[in-house]
Amino acid sequence: MKTLWNFSGTRALVAGAGGIGGVVTEAFADAGADVVVVDRDPEPLAKLTRSRTTDGSGAIQGLAADLTSADACRDAVARAAEHLGGIDVFVHAVGTNDRRPVLETPDEVWERIVAVNLNSGFWLGRAVGALMVPNGYGRLIYLSSVSGLLAHRDHAPYAATKGGINQLMRVMAREWAPHGVTVNAVAPGYTETDLTRDYLAKPGMRASMEALVPAGRLGRPGDLVGPALFLASAEASFVTGQVLYADGGRTLV
Numbered sequence: 001m002k003t004l005w006n007f008s009g010t011r012a013l014v015a016g017a018g019g020i021g022g023v024v025t026e027a028f029a030d031a032g033a034d035v036v037v038v039d040r041d042p043e044p045l046a047k048l049t050r051s052r053t054t055d056g057s058g059a060i061q062g063l064a065a066d067l068t069s070a071d072a073c074r075d076a077v078a079r080a081a082e083h084l085g086g087i088d089v090f091v092h093a094v095g096t097n098d099r100r101p102v103l104e105t106p107d108e109v110w111e112r113i114v115a116v117n118l119n120s121g122f123w124l125g126r127a128v129g130a131l132m133v134p135n136g137y138g139r140l141i142y143l144s145s146v147s148g149l150l151a152h153r154d155h156a157p158y159a160a161t162k163g164g165i166n167q168l169m170r171v172m173a174r175e176w177a178p179h180g181v182t183v184n185a186v187a188p189g190y191t192e193t194d195l196t197r198d199y200l201a202k203p204g205m206r207a208s209m210e211a212l213v214p215a216g217r218l219g220r221p222g223d224l225v226g227p228a229l230f231l232a233s234a235e236a237s238f239v240t241g242q243v244l245y246a247d248g249g250r251t252l253v
Contacts (some may be wrong), residue, residue, distance in 0.1 A: 005233045008032030008056060011084035012232075013077065014091045015067060015124055017044035019193030020143055021093030023221040024228050029058040031229065033089070036080040040066045067094060068115040073123035081131055089232045090128040092121050092165075093143045099154040099199065110157045117161035122168060125183075129176060138181035139232040142169050143224070146189050146247050162187075166243055173241030182240035186227045189247030191219035215248030 010033040014025045017039035025037045025048055035058060039045050045062030052059040061083055065076045081087050096116045098109050125140055132138025147155050148162030166185055173183040190196065190209050200206045200218075210217055227246050230236055245251050 005031055005229050005235075007058070007089075007229075007232070010034070010058075010088045010232075011086050012036070012089040012091070013038070013080045013084070013087050013128065014093060015039075015076075015120065016091075016093030016095070016143075017041065017048055017062065019093075020188070020191065020221045020224050021091070022048055023225060024091055024093060025060060027225040027229060028089070028091075028232075029060050032056050032058050034058040034084055035060045036063055036083055037061070038063045038065050038067065038076050038080070040064065067120040067124065068112075070119075070123045073120060074127050077124060077127035077131070086135070087128055087131055088137065089139045089141070090125070090132075091141045091143070091228060091232075092124060094120050095143065095145075095158075097155070097158040101154055102156045105156060113157035114161055117158065118164045118168070121165050125168070125172060129172060129181065132181045133176055133179045136180045138176070139236075140169070140172065140181070140183040141228055141231050142183075142185040144169075144185040144187040144243055146187055146245065146250050148187060148243070149245075149251060170241045177240055182231070182236065184231045184236075184240060185243045186224055186231065187243050187245045187247065188219050188224055189213060189245075189250035191221065191223070193221060212253065213248040213250050214252060217248065219246070219248060 012028045012033045012035045014037045017037045029035050048060050049062045050060050065072050142165050144165050145162040147159040148166045169183045169185050227244050
C-alpha cells in the first residue's frame with residue numbers, strides 16, 4: 001500500500017494482530033517501519049510475519065502474549081524493544097466486546113472486557129512511555145471508538161473502557177508532552193471486522209447500522225490506516241491528547 005509517509009528506520013510496536021491492528025501493522029511496514037506485533041492468537045501473527053524486503057518495506061515480527069496481566073505487558077514491551085533496538089511508535093489495537101444489557105452483564109464479562117481493553121492499554125502504555133520519555137521522542141496511538149462518546153445500548157463495559165482509554169491517553173499526553181512524546185486516539189465508527197461479523201449477519205442489522213452513518217456505509221479496517229500513520233508522523237508533532245473520529249459522520253447525528 002502506498003502512503004504519504006516514509007517510516008524507514010522507525011521502530012513500531014502494535015498490540016493486536018487482527019482486524020484494524022493487522023491492517024495498521026502492514027501499513028507501517030509498507031511505509032518502511034520495522035514492526036513487532038503482539039497478539040495471543042498465533043494464527044494472525046503467522047500471517048503477518050515477514051522479513052524486510054528489497055523494495056524498502058519493513059520487517060514484521062510476531063510475538064505471542066496474553067496481555068491481560070501487568071507482567072505480561074511489561075515483558076512484551078521489553079522483548080519488542082530488545083528485538084527492535086527501541087520503540088518509536090506504539091499502537092494499541094486490542095479490544096473485545098460482549099453485547100448485553102447492563103442488568104444481564106455478569107461480573108466475569110465486565111472484568112474480562114476491562115482487562116483486555118483498558119488494563120492492557122494502561123500497562124503497555126506505561127511500559128512504552130518509560131522508554132520514550134527518557135529518549136525525548138515517541139508516538140502512542142490508541143484505538144478508541146465512537147462508543148467512548150455515544151451511549152449505545154448493550155455496550156456498557158465496552159463503552160466504559162473506550163471512554164477510559166480516551167481519558168488515559170489525555171493524561172499521558174499532558175504528562176509526556178514536555179518530553180517530545182505525543183499520545184492520541186483514533187475512534188472508528190462501526191467497522192467490519194471479525195469482532196463485528198456475527199452481529200452484522202443478524203437479519204436487518206447491517207441496514208440498520210448503515211442508516212446511522214451519514215456516509216452511508218460501515219467502516220473498513222483500511223479507513224484507520226491514514227489517521228494512524230498521520231498521528232505517528234512528523235507532521236503531527238504538535239498534535240497530542242486528541243481523539244480523531246474516523247466514523248463517516250456517525251458522531252454528527
